[in-house]
Amino acid sequence: MVQNAMSATEFYILKYLWSRETPATFSEIMTHFNEEEKKEWKKQTVNTFLTRLAQKGFLNIDKSGKRAIYIPSVSRKKYYEDYAQQIIEDSYEGSLKNFVCAFTENHKLTSNEKEELLTYIHSL
Structure with missing residues (x-):
């Protein structure tokens, strides 16, 4: 969309x-x-x-x-999900890993953020 x-x-x-x-x-x-x-x-x-x-x-x-x-006809949540997916497709060769690496390169995750991210990944 x-x-x-x-x-x-x-x-x-x-x-x-x-x-x-x-x-x-x-x-x-x-x-x-x-x-x-x-x-x-x-x-x-x-x-x-x-x-x-x-x-x-x-x-x-x-x-x-x-x-x-x-x-x-599209919820705010669905719009932003599609938008984020489009950015990943267009700018990071469709790779969520590449996106996360680019995002965190100059922004170091806190221990809490790392823990939350790992918990989220393990729940998938």
């Missing part, structure tokens, strides 16, 4: 939708960004971003009721 990269603004909108406990209507999205976040976004601009998120597979738009409802 990450290969369908999104713009910073699309990601900003998706993070807002993830933060909600319920799906959002268009007017709720507009109110949040224009009144709470102090943006001055036009309806057409927001609609374009929402449409792009749907086209890229990050958002479902339910138009069955009076108003369209916007629902993330």
Whole structure:
């Protein structure tokens, strides 16, 4: 899913939708960004971003009721898992070991971090 990269603004909108406990209507999205976040976004601009998120597979738009409802089609957890996997594939030849080595080269793990990492690895 990450290969369908999104713009910073699309990601900003998706993070807002993830933060909600319920799906959002268009007017709720507009109110949040224009009144709470102090943006001055036009309806057409927001609609374009929402449409792009749907086209890229990050958002479902339910138009069955009076108003369209916007629902993330991927959870925050799943998005970041896919994103991390894509980084490992693209930058570390698909090797988690290579990633860990690169990450820890200039950042020495504490004894506690090593213990936690080993416990995690043994649980796989």
